[in-house]
Amino acid sequence: MAQKKMVNDITSMDVDFAQWYTDIVKKAQLADYSGVKGCIVYQPYGYAIWENIQQDMDRRFKEAGVQNVYMPMLIPESLLQKEKDHIDGFAPECAAVTQGGGEKLSETLYVRPTSEVLFCEHYQKIIHSYRDLPKLYNQWCSVMRWEKTTRPFLRGMEFLWQEGHTMHETAEEAQAFTLKMLKIYEDVYRETLAIPPVVGRKTEKEKFAGAEASYTLEPMMHNGVALQGGTTHYFGDGFAKAFGIQFTGRDNSLQAPYQTSWGMSTRLIGAVIMVHGDDNGLVLPPRVAPVQVVIVPIAQHKPGVLEKAKEICDGLSRTFRVKLDDSDNSPGWKFAQYEMQGVPLRLEIGPKDMENDQCVLVRRDTGEKQFTSLEGLEDVIKALLDTIHGDMLVRAQKNMEEKTFTAHNHEEFLDIAQNKPGFIKAMWCGDSACEDKLKEETGGVKSRCIPFEEEHISDVCACCGKPAKHMVYWGRQY
Numbered sequence: 001m002a003q004k005k006m007v008n009d010i011t012s013m014d015v016d017f018a019q020w021y022t023d024i025v026k027k028a029q030l031a032d033y034s035g036v037k038g039c040i041v042y043q044p045y046g047y048a049i050w051e052n053i054q055q056d057m058d059r060r061f062k063e064a065g066v067q068n069v070y071m072p073m074l075i076p077e078s079l080l081q082k083e084k085d086h087i088d089g090f091a092p093e094c095a096a097v098t099q100g101g102g103e104k105l106s107e108t109l110y111v112r113p114t115s116e117v118l119f120c121e122h123y124q125k126i127i128h129s130y131r132d133l134p135k136l137y138n139q140w141c142s143v144m145r146w147e148k149t150t151r152p153f154l155r156g157m158e159f160l161w162q163e164g165h166t167m168h169e170t171a172e173e174a175q176a177f178t179l180k181m182l183k184i185y186e187d188v189y190r191e192t193l194a195i196p197p198v199v200g201r202k203t204e205k206e207k208f209a210g211a212e213a214s215y216t217l218e219p220m221m222h223n224g225v226a227l228q229g230g231t232t233h234y235f236g237d238g239f240a241k242a243f244g245i246q247f248t249g250r251d252n253s254l255q256a257p258y259q260t261s262w263g264m265s266t267r268l269i270g271a272v273i274m275v276h277g278d279d280n281g282l283v284l285p286p287r288v289a290p291v292q293v294v295i296v297p298i299a300q301h302k303p304g305v306l307e308k309a310k311e312i313c314d315g316l317s318r319t320f321r322v323k324l325d326d327s328d329n330s331p332g333w334k335f336a337q338y339e340m341q342g343v344p345l346r347l348e349i350g351p352k353d354m355e356n357d358q359c360v361l362v363r364r365d366t367g368e369k370q371f372t373s374l375e376g377l378e379d380v381i382k383a384l385l386d387t388i389h390g391d392m393l394v395r396a397q398k399n400m401e402e403k404t405f406t407a408h409n410h411e412e413f414l415d416i417a418q419n420k421p422g423f424i425k426a427m428w429c430g431d432s433a434c435e436d437k438l439k440e441e442t443g444g445v446k447s448r449c450i451p452f453e454e455e456h457i458s459d460v461c462a463c464c465g466k467p468a469k470h471m472v473y474w475g476r477q478y
Helices: 017-027 044-063 084-093 116-126 171-192 238-242 267-276 305-316 331-340 351-355 377-402 410-419 432-442
Strands: 031-033 040-042 074-076 095-100 103-111 135-144 158-168 198-201 213-218 230-236 258-265 293-297 322-324 345-349 358-363 369-373 404-406 423-428 446-451 470-475
Touching (some): 040 044, 044 171, 044 267, 116 135, 213 446, 258 267, 293 331, 305 351, 369 377, 432 446
Parallel strands (some): 293 322, 404 423
Antiparallel strands (some): 074 103, 230 258, 345 358, 423 470, 446 470
């Protein structure tokens, strides 16, 4: 982390983490509040981060054979009611449209909280034979959920996301694809966002409404709080049967296809802020930063400085996202501005540098400076950005490991929950009543997931003392 505090109007994260987060969102011009509570304005810089994440994810989806589509925003009530578990799970969060064009509607329409039922309605029309499968569809859109408590990017009434919905010939194929998308999500976190999530299966209590199995990625924020960063779901054939989706199988019999669903949202931006940020503002992973290199001319009024800065900018722009700040603001102001916006690398060029055919490169994540020859500059910057990404991932991993604790029994669990922010690894009997009890006793600690590789901590549940079935990651969440 940068040692010298350059931005004084950002609250220290150690003083008030929530206010620190809000300060960064506003000061870095990521988002602004709108006239509708819980709905934000995505400002250009914040939206550019989302675009870079979106492009990376979309490329990965297409490589997996997924095609993009777009479904309607409104869902008729009768359509939602076809899958009762689904509507029961979402009913409290749904926004209803009861009037249109000045007239009361004959049927209530709901603004989509998610689009399973819309995809199912469409699939019922287009799937007839095993030759029509698999159907691998995804849509980029916004959804609306009537949240009581909102925070920009983390939890809002309207947010941007992608939602994939696929249909498969066999249960095995659908289950495999559910895990394949989970691995793609994990790769996005590690390879693009420099964030190491805990990955595993949700408990029955925490799984998605209507799903047979739900899987999750749980990154840890700097303060030890978890964020449900993305989920994939295996639905079995329940939705398909509810919507009358049938196909003629290879044996000429009528069968129901098996379904998956998966989604990640602009919550990823919140994760980037809270995993990597510091008291000077954002620290952006190079692969999603709207500006990867900012060029700041020093003594730009002196002959040749601006011309040289522009020459360097033109050369680097072929490979990187580069910005030349030739405004009349002071270099100190510019340093603080791009520090706050998390630009991974700052390039300084002045008269003395020109004499020595060099420039100064300054890392945002550590504040380290190095003098670099202008010859071969592109290769140096490429290697440095990769190093920054790797170092950010290592620091995030270290933070998670330092804030992950093991509870062997009920007493240890409660002590850790009260005194040590972070994840708790503890055994569980499989009874949702123990989940409820631990959440109530700790004021909000919930099961995050059952990891794919479970450690054996003890033989008994950390809540009730009965024989344990699983090791679970527990923690508070945003």
